[in-house]
Amino acid sequence: MMYERVIAKVADTVGLDKDLVNKVYRAYWKAVKEHIEELPLKEDLSEEDFNKLRPNVNIPSLGKLYVTYDRYKRIKKQNLIINEFKEKKNAAH
Numbered sequence: 001m002m003y004e005r006v007i008a009k010v011a012d013t014v015g016l017d018k019d020l021v022n023k024v025y026r027a028y029w030k031a032v033k034e035h036i037e038e039l040p041l042k043e044d045l046s047e048e049d050f051n052k053l054r055p056n057v058n059i060p061s062l063g064k065l066y067v068t069y070d071r072y073k074r075i076k077k078q079n080l081i082i083n084e085f086k087e088k089k090n091a092a093h
Contacts, residue, residue, distance in 0.1 A: 032057050032065075041072065 007025065011018040039053050047069045056066035 032059070044076070045072070 007018055007022050011021040014021070035057060036055075039055055041055070045053075050069045050072060056064055058064045
């Protein structure tokens with residue numbers, strides 16, 4: 001279904017205005033996005049500090065969006081390698 005049709009169907013089902021349903025839906029995902037962006041994941045965190053962050057979001061009927069410490073460290077290492085490669089490439093020009 002197209003987004004607008006889904007919003008209209010939900011609005012009809014719950015008896016609310018389509019604009020209100022749309023705003024609530026977008027606000028929900030905005031809150032999830034802001035929570036993730038506020039996490040200091042660009043810093044070099046210890047496992048203890050990482051676990052204190054609560055970098056997981058549980059979305060009812062969809063599931064949990066999460067990242068493990070091991071995955072965090074692998075992504076940090078991958079980004080470091082990519083940045084080093086870009087620096088070498090730029091220095092060669």
